[in-house]
Amino acid sequence: MxxxxxxxxxxxxxxxxxxxxxxxxxxxxxxxxxxxxxxxxxxxxxxxxxxxxxxxxxxxxxxxxxxxxxxxxxxxxxxxxxxxxxxxxxxxxxxxxxxxxxxxxxxxxxxxxxxxxxxGEYGAVMITGTGSCGFAHVDDDVFMLGGHGFPHGDKGSGAWTGFQAAKQVLLSLDQLIPATALTPKLLAHLKVNNAVEMVEVIAGKPAAFFAEFARDVYEAARAGDDIARAIVQEGAGYISQLARKLLTKNPPRISLIGGLTPVITPWLDADVQETLSAPLxxxxxxxxxxxxxxxxxxxxxx
Amino acid sequence: MxxxxxxxxxxxxxxxxxxxxxxxxxxxxxxxxxxxxxxxxxxxxxxxxxxxxxxxxxxxxxxxxxxxxxxxxxxxxxxxxxxxxxxxxxxxxxxxxxxxxxxxxxxxxxxxxxxxxxxGEYGAVMITGTGSCGFAHVDDDVFMLGGHGFPHGDKGSGAWTGFQAAKQVLLSLDQLIPATALTPKLLAHLKVNNAVEMVEVIAGKPAAFFAEFARDVYEAARAGDDIARAIVQEGAGYISQLARKLLTKNPPRISLIGGLTPVITPWLDADVQETLSAPLxxxxxxxxxxxxxxxxxxxxxx
Structure with missing residues (x-):
């Protein structure tokens, strides 16, 4: 043309x-x-x-x-x-x-x-990118869920995932919990050697900074890392909860969108995974x- | 004189x-x-x-x-x-x-x-005020634990306690967890009516802002509030952990100091409470x- x-x-x-x-x-x-x-x-x-x-x-x-x-x-x-x-x-x-x-x-x-x-039809979406939230659009009405922002909300998001990892890694560096492969992985990602250096780098950083480490947490979880698995399970559990809540509005379709979609989907509850339709x-x-x-x-x- | x-x-x-x-x-x-x-x-x-x-x-x-x-x-x-x-x-x-x-x-x-x-003698302290940390001073050596700052560290502190409460209250306002007495208590403290107003007030606030609500969380926990109890138990559990770690350095005395001391002490593990000496x-x-x-x-x- x-x-x-x-x-x-x-x-x-x-x-x-x-x-x-x-x-x-x-x-x-x-x-x-x-x-x-x-x-x-x-x-x-x-x-x-x-x-x-x-x-x-x-x-x-x-x-x-x-x-x-x-x-x-x-x-x-x-x-x-x-x-x-x-x-x-x-x-x-x-x-x-x-x-x-x-x-x-x-x-x-x-x-x-x-x-x-x-x-253009009615439906619902969960978004898990840097932030997270749920949204339904049914019978000319809209319904919002979560999406309260970082660091107090947006559970299950990329920023939340990276931030949870940072908190657990700090506990492991203080030897208050056992370190896993996630500890050297995050230190390498941040290019630091210890807790003092790490805190200097992460203090006051915005959501996008922590979201950069989210995929590494999912990779570690897939490899069986205990700390990473616990974080991913909690985050995915929240997104499953959002889905269930949105489904009470009877949307004809429900989709998961945002950057974490491919990695988080396998961790959602099986019945929630089954309800998901690919975004058009x-x-x-x-x-x-x-x-x-x-x-x-x-x-x-x- | x-x-x-x-x-x-x-x-x-x-x-x-x-x-x-x-x-x-x-x-x-x-x-x-x-x-x-x-x-x-x-x-x-x-x-x-x-x-x-x-x-x-x-x-x-x-x-x-x-x-x-x-x-x-x-x-x-x-x-x-x-x-x-x-x-x-x-x-x-x-x-x-x-x-x-x-x-x-x-x-x-x-x-x-x-x-x-x-x-002036050797000893150890845990501090739980706006922030939290542990410190031992034994044989001319010093040992620091925690104290990584808000919101990524300082577990068990006033800021951490208030912040955890805020996160749980937001989940309850989205009806993703059951609301307890803590929800109206925090909304009243913040002088807001709903999640949107609450987020506007808490977003980006410093540690001291969240620490202001810590005593209310302890009061709710004492009254049997489920959400408050869970927060207080996790926070006090962390301070007990700090104490155990500091005790491995064999300090002659160990004290808990800072603004939360009177309210958090009863929630510490019994054996930890027994080791505490009043600050001189x-x-x-x-x-x-x-x-x-x-x-x-x-x-x-x-």
Whole structure:
């Protein structure tokens, strides 16, 4: 398909603004992805300016990637899913943004993830990436579970997993619990030799720092490491609990998404594993779906 | 005793510089406390200037409290115990300080606490205040245990206790565990109504914030609250473990000190409780004792 064949009135932008990066896609009338763009943090929790810039930049990169740089953002409607806009103050701020799009349809990161996973149909998702949470979208209602943030919440997430490992390794370095293979593994990962050096490196670090060690914990657990197994079992147990709670809302489908999905799935309770359906499309496609749904509703009303 | 009877050559200052306040005493030749002064944070971990100012201010306040404001700091030797100076870089910085005293004898907060608790003799201490740690001082050797800081370490401390409570209360608000009396108790303490408001209030808060709720957790545990009991048992279990580990160093005496002492003691293992001796004097007196010991050593050498 030549880019000259593109009817710009049929294009849609879908944007997923997360804490570490903002991802945009531009799609045609059939939701086929024509181009993709990735920029910096797009989460207004960490600053409005930064989020606004990242959203705009990712969208421009997606257009350029599609060879559509001659089309301006104000010619295309955009669905924008953002972490944090469940908080009224942030929703208001982002919604009042003098955005560069033809229209902007704003939703939470959870809603677009859920719409993406279930192709616009009702359903539920558990997310286990750097953070963790559960979300159900049934009968026009939404239900959130967990997702309270690091280090007080987000059990079962990558950050939680790495942080639990750090705490246990410190106990082992004090010889208050037996050390396992996890202790030298974490010291090597952090490039430190002892507890004092380790504390200097980990003190005050954000969620993403601890999430970097999560896959090593899962690898150790698979190899039978006692400390790692206990952490992984507790984390997966929590995600299984989230699933059970979400299933009480009777979602037609339920999916597990986020970076830990492949490694945590085998540790979930067997009956929970059986209920899981593979996500059908990524969150940024959920943003497109959301925008189309909202546009259709509005044209029905008017 | 009239202040005119005071021989200023026999006076000593003892200072305990902690994370929230700096405490100073001025004592006579018999270590009788003539005056006390309290100022702001005296911990160089949070800034050299602030620590230096707090130390000087607390000392001046102690002299004024004793009616000795006509005596200048440079006429009196001082023992100064500070958190953080176990780190070489902070020790060097504080030791190179152009301090206002006749002489300054610098030690860690743990060593002065231990010397105070055991009147200058060898011994061991567990500290459970905002933070927690163990320390033994035997045969001119020191041994540190725990004390890795919040939120990754300091198990059994006030901050850890309050933080564990916050995590469990969030799980109960998501109905993932049964709520107990601790849930309304913490919500009332934080002046919030639900999980979203609670997270807004607790996110990113320092150790001292969570420590403020520790006594409520102990009170709930005494009243039989399941969640509180589990937290308190785990925390006290850790302090018992610290005690056992310290006892392997054969200290002549072992004491528990810090703000949680009265409430945590009944939860320690019975055999650990039996080994505990009451501290003989506070950390700031430990600073005086340390300074006198160092002065005596130096006069022996010269």
């Amino acid at each position: 030549l880019t000259s064949d593109i009817n710009k009135n049929e294009l849609f932008l879908g944007i997923d603004g997360g804490g570490t990066k903002c991802k945009a896609i531009v799609v045609n009338r059939d939701n086929a992805i024509l181009g993709t763009g990735i920029s910096g943090p797009g989460n207004p929790l960490h600053g409005f300016e930064q989020a606004a810039n990242s959203i705009e930049e990712s969208a421009k990169l997606a257009l350029a990637d599609a060879g559509l740089q001659h089309i301006a953002l104000h010619e295309i409607p955009a669905g924008v899913g953002l972490a944090g806009v469940n908080l009224p103050v942030l929703y208001k701020q982002m919604n009042e943004w003098l955005h560069p799009f033809k229209e902007m349809y704003l939703a939470t990161d959870l809603l677009i993830a859920c719409l993406g996973a279930h192709q 499309s990524p969150p940024e496609m959920g943003s497109v779906i959301y925008a189309r749904q909202q546009q259709a509703k509005q044209s029905k009303i008017s | 009239l202040t005119s009877d005071i021989n200023k050559n026999e006076l000593f200052l003892g200072i305990d510089g902690g994370g929230t306040k700096c405490k100073a005493i001025v004592v006579n030749r018999d270590n009788a406390i003539l005056g006390t002064g309290i100022s702001g944070p005296g911990n160089p971990l949070h800034g050299f200037e602030q620590a230096a100012n707090s130390i000087e201010e607390s000392a001046k306040l102690a002299l004024a409290d004793a009616g000795l404001q006509h005596i200048a700091l440079h006429e009196i030797p001082a023992g100064v115990g500070l958190a953080g100076v176990n780190l070489p870089v902070l020790y060097k910085q504080m030791n190179e300080w152009l301090h206002p005293f006749k002489e300054m004898y610098l030690a860690t907060d743990l060593l002065i606490a231990c010397l105070g608790a055991h009147q 004097s506070p950390p700031e007196m430990g600073s005086v004792i340390y300074a006198r010991q160092q002065q005596a050593k130096q006069s022996k050498i010269s």
